[in-house]
Amino acid sequence: MNNGFISGIFAVFIGLWSATLLSDTEGVFDQYRDLLGDDNPAIFVIFDGEEIWYTPAGPKSVSLEQCDLGLGPGVVEGAYAQLPRYFADVDRVQDVEARLEYCMTQLQGLTPDEVHEKPYSLRGDLGTELEALVAWIADQSSGLAIAPGQAHAKERATYALGENLFYYRAGPHDFSCATCHEQTGRRIRLQALPNLTTHQGAAEAYSSWPAYRISQGIVRTMGWRMRDCMRQQRMPELMMGSQASVALQTYLAVNGAGASMTAPGLKR
Amino acid sequence: MQLLAFIIFSSSLCADEPYDALLDSMTDKNFVTVERLKQDELQEFCSQPRTASVDEARAAELRAAALSDVPIPSGENYLGDWQLGEKVASNGRGLQYSDDPEQENGGNCYACHQLDPSEVAYGNLGPSLSGYGARGQSIVMLQYTWTKLWNTHAYNICSHMPRFGAAGILTEQQLRDVMAFLFDPNSPVNRSQP
Numbered sequence: 001m002n003n004g005f006i007s008g009i010f011a012v013f014i015g016l017w018s019a020t021l022l023s024d025t026e027g028v029f030d031q032y033r034d035l036l037g038d039d040n041p042a043i044f045v046i047f048d049g050e051e052i053w054y055t056p057a058g059p060k061s062v063s064l065e066q067c068d069l070g071l072g073p074g075v076v077e078g079a080y081a082q083l084p085r086y087f088a089d090v091d092r093v094q095d096v097e098a099r100l101e102y103c104m105t106q107l108q109g110l111t112p113d114e115v116h117e118k119p120y121s122l123r124g125d126l127g128t129e130l131e132a133l134v135a136w137i138a139d140q141s142s143g144l145a146i147a148p149g150q151a152h153a154k155e156r157a158t159y160a161l162g163e164n165l166f167y168y169r170a171g172p173h174d175f176s177c178a179t180c181h182e183q184t185g186r187r188i189r190l191q192a193l194p195n196l197t198t199h200q201g202a203a204e205a206y207s208s209w210p211a212y213r214i215s216q217g218i219v220r221t222m223g224w225r226m227r228d229c230m231r232q233q234r235m236p237e238l239m240m241g242s243q244a245s246v247a248l249q250t251y252l253a254v255n256g257a258g259a260s261m262t263a264p265g266l267k268r
Numbered sequence: 269m270q271l272l273a274f275i276i277f278s279s280s281l282c283a284d285e286p287y288d289a290l291l292d293s294m295t296d297k298n299f300v301t302v303e304r305l306k307q308d309e310l311q312e313f314c315s316q317p318r319t320a321s322v323d324e325a326r327a328a329e330l331r332a333a334a335l336s337d338v339p340i341p342s343g344e345n346y347l348g349d350w351q352l353g354e355k356v357a358s359n360g361r362g363l364q365y366s367d368d369p370e371q372e373n374g375g376n377c378y379a380c381h382q383l384d385p386s387e388v389a390y391g392n393l394g395p396s397l398s399g400y401g402a403r404g405q406s407i408v409m410l411q412y413t414w415t416k417l418w419n420t421h422a423y424n425i426c427s428h429m430p431r432f433g434a435a436g437i438l439t440e441q442q443l444r445d446v447m448a449f450l451f452d453p454n455s456p457v458n459r460s461q462p
Contacts, residue, residue: 161289168286169311171304172363172437173430180393182318188379188391197318234363235290236300242293 042135042212042264045127045219049136052129058108067103069096069137070149080141081261084158084250085149093149093158095249096134097223098241119240120224127218130240134221135210138263145260146206148253155250162251165244166196175233177248196252203259206252211265219264222249286315300365310334314426327425335422338415338433341440346410346447353449354456356442357383363437373437375446380429383449384456393428400450401458413450417443 053064053076069079070087084095090102097119104110119130149155169176180188181196195201209222226245227238238245290305307315310330316322359374361367377383382396403409415422418433432438438446449455 161286163317164286164315165289167315167317168290168307169315170290170307172435174311174314174435175430176315178318179428183393186391186393188393189389191391193393230294231364231366234300235304236294236302237297237365238294243289244293247289 040212040264040266041217042139042210042219042266045132045135045212046139046264047136048127049132049134049139052132053136058104058110060107060109062107064100064103064107064133066107067100069099076137076140078141078144080138080263081144082147082149084155084246084253086152086155091154092243093152093154093246093250095223095241095246096137097130097221098246100130100133101241116240120221120227121216121218123216125218131210131219131221131224134223135219135264138210138261141261142263143260146203146253146257148250148257150254158247158250159254161243162247162249162254165248166251171234173234177229177233179233196255199255199257199259202252202255204256206249206256207259207262208265208267210263211267213267215268220267222252297365299369300363310421314421331421331423331425334419334425334431334434335415338418338422340411341414341444346414346444347405347451348441348444348446348448350445350448350452350455350457352442353445353447354384356438356446357449372439372442375432375438375442377446385459386456397450397457399458401453401455405451410447410451413447414443417446 053067056063066073068074068087068089069076070082070085071077071079080096083099084093086093087099087102094102101112101115104115105112115130118128121127121131150159166177166181169179177196180186180193181201183193184195184198184201186193186195194205196205206222209225210219212218213220223240223245226248227240230236230238287305287307291302294302294305296302313323313326313330356375357377360376360379361371362373362376377397378387378390380391380393382390382392382398383400385398412423416429417438419431420427420429421431430437433440433443450457452458
């Protein structure tokens with residue numbers, strides 16, 4: 001598969017899209033998925049992520065090979081499916097993004113400010129290193145059951161916090177996550193909304209991120225999804241790897257536990 | 269001793285309070301500041317998980333407070349221009365940090381409600397409002413609808429709908445225009461189904 005093939009597919013897709021935009025938005029994305037078959041443009045991002053993992057970087061010029069994602073230093077396969085989890089070395093629960101920040105600061109010598117400068121792409125960007133790393137790490141858990149840690153007291157407290165945050169209404173519109181995501185069969189305009197309080201809804205949502213966003217041409221992470229939902233709730237900017245971001249992801253991961261990871265997925 | 273235990277217990281819980289966690293996790297962005305994370309008493313009351321038991325007395329108190337704060341529009345003029353109201357209903361912009369604060373806010377009614385039956389891109393978090401004007405323009409209907417738009421909690425405590433008037437999302441004039449979009453017999457909301 002090459003870039004010419006991709007742009008050809010994309011042209012077909014745009015044609016289909018404009019023809020049927022208002023009648024069946026989800027349908028045309030399904031058609032695009034069918035055209036791609038098993039191919040997902042995220043594959044290029046996954047390759048990038050793997051390369052970034054093994055490339056020395058930062059002031060200390062070391063790679064992330066000794067980074068412990070929860071299964072021991074350097075073990076990537078299966079690690080994503082067991083996140084968020086408690087890490088004794090920081091005495092807190094971390095998601096993949098908080099953990100990567102820890103490894104980049106501790107192993108590679110980057111400052112937190114450098115890691116936080118631009119974790120997620122803006123529209124029109126070609127992707128960040130963090131997005132590529134997360135895509136690769138998640139791909140290494142594809143097909144495995146979602147199994148976040150819930151044995152440690154702090155893991156259970158993080159879930160409880162996530163549930164409270166899910167229902168926390170604030171801002172000029174009084175929105176919470178629950179406003180859009182505690183009922184089944186609902187949608188905003190034509191966009192279907194998963195019921196994240198149920199196993200099925202949480203499993204479908206959690207298992208499919210990170211995802212290649214067709215409309216944006218980049219891979220988006222679960223941390224970005226949390227940040228963008230907060231933006232739509234009229235809240236300030238949610239920081240990557242923050243306590244609230246980790247807690248909300250823990251709430252979703254535990255509700256969806258047992259389902260198989262399918263990420264990186266393909267989304268509209 | 270019990271008091272000491274209580275203090276230690278509550279301070280250890282403190283970091284897991286939603287407000288503290290959010291304050292620790294968010295930063296100001298453009299014109300949106302962390303001030304927005306603070307809850308008023310209604311938001312606090314309406315943040316219970318659905319499974320939690322409801323304090324009915326408190327609910328009645330908050331409902332009454334919401335109702336008593338709804339102003340009557342100046343000149344008791346409830347109905348503006350339905351064509352302007354249609355624009356407000358379609359506009360989903362406003363108050364997100366990615367929005368231009370110089371532009372007027374939208375009501376984003378279509379995100380959750382069906383209105384003009386020929387608009388297919390409507391959400392269903394709220395009930396369909398197509399044909400809303402068929403109920404007529406009695407003062408009771410006008411006051412009811414005005415109140416619902418101004419502060420939905422006056423009738424339906426902990427409704428998902430924003431307080432478009434009370435929270436200052438829409439101006440009085442915009443609300444009058446939305447009212448006209450709902451009530452005017454010439455508004456597409458009240459056209460017969462295609």
